[in-house]
Amino acid sequence: MWRSEGAQNDPSDCLKPTPVDLFDDIPLKLPDARLRYEPHFLTPAEARDWLARLLAETPWEQPQVHLHGRYYPVPRLVAWYGDPEASYRYSGLVHQPLPWTPLLAEIRARVEAAVGQRLNGVLLNYYRDGQDSMGWHSDDEPELGRNPLVASLNLGGTRRFDLRRKGASRIEHSLELGHGALLVMSGPTQHYWQHQVAKTRTPCAPRLNLTFRWIR
Numbered sequence: 001m002w003r004s005e006g007a008q009n010d011p012s013d014c015l016k017p018t019p020v021d022l023f024d025d026i027p028l029k030l031p032d033a034r035l036r037y038e039p040h041f042l043t044p045a046e047a048r049d050w051l052a053r054l055l056a057e058t059p060w061e062q063p064q065v066h067l068h069g070r071y072y073p074v075p076r077l078v079a080w081y082g083d084p085e086a087s088y089r090y091s092g093l094v095h096q097p098l099p100w101t102p103l104l105a106e107i108r109a110r111v112e113a114a115v116g117q118r119l120n121g122v123l124l125n126y127y128r129d130g131q132d133s134m135g136w137h138s139d140d141e142p143e144l145g146r147n148p149l150v151a152s153l154n155l156g157g158t159r160r161f162d163l164r165r166k167g168a169s170r171i172e173h174s175l176e177l178g179h180g181a182l183l184v185m186s187g188p189t190q191h192y193w194q195h196q197v198a199k200t201r202t203p204c205a206p207r208l209n210l211t212f213r214w215i216r
């Protein structure tokens with residue numbers, strides 16, 4: 001995986017409320033991708049409660065990545081939870097999972113029921129403000145297997161999530177991922193597409209993103 005951690009893109013206004021959608025479960029039509037977007041997966045009250053509890057209980061880390069002979073802190077805080085065998089490599093580092101907390105086990109059960117498959121690990125990303133970001137990458141690590149399902153739950157401030165084809169620089173699709181939204185990427189998506197959460201100069205509320213995965 002290559003995350004271009006320094007990437008700076010157009011600012012997105014991340015305090016915009018999630019638009020009210022006519023449909024609650026939206027399949028997004030991008031070629032060679034399978035995306036499902038549920039802007040109102042959680043009720044606002046549920047999302048608020050989970051956000052507050054996760055922010056209070058999570059032992060955040062800021063790993064360093066090695067780039068061009070130097071170490072840089074990743075521009076966000078992270079934590080990795082999972083079943084004992086679900087060790088996971090991200091930003092060039094292998095992470096042993098923290099054991100599921102009762103809250104994360106509850107959230108996992110909810111997401112598993114929505115996607116109809118088991119999930120044994122979750123990466124928590126905490127974007128403290130608009131300067132925290134995630135560079136272009138695909139979730140295509142070997143331990144995720146072929147055509148992995150990645151279920152992304154979003155709490156707190158809205159941030160823009162961009163998609164581009166691998167090898168291209170043009171953004172083909174963007175989504176505003178707001179409080180309580182679920183985005184499910186599956187099928188060949190990680191094979192053909194990359195995604196990012198770019199930095200933005202627009203003031204925005206802290207955001208917590210949870211990506212549930214199945215590690216082989």
Ligand SMILES: O=C(O)CCC(=O)C(=O)O
Pocket residue numbers: 123125134139152161177195196197209211
């Ligand atoms: O924060 C997001 O929406 C993206 C997170 C992500 O791409 C990842 O954890 O692999």
Ligand SMILES: [Fe+2]
Pocket residue numbers: 137138139195
């Ligand atoms: Fe990702």
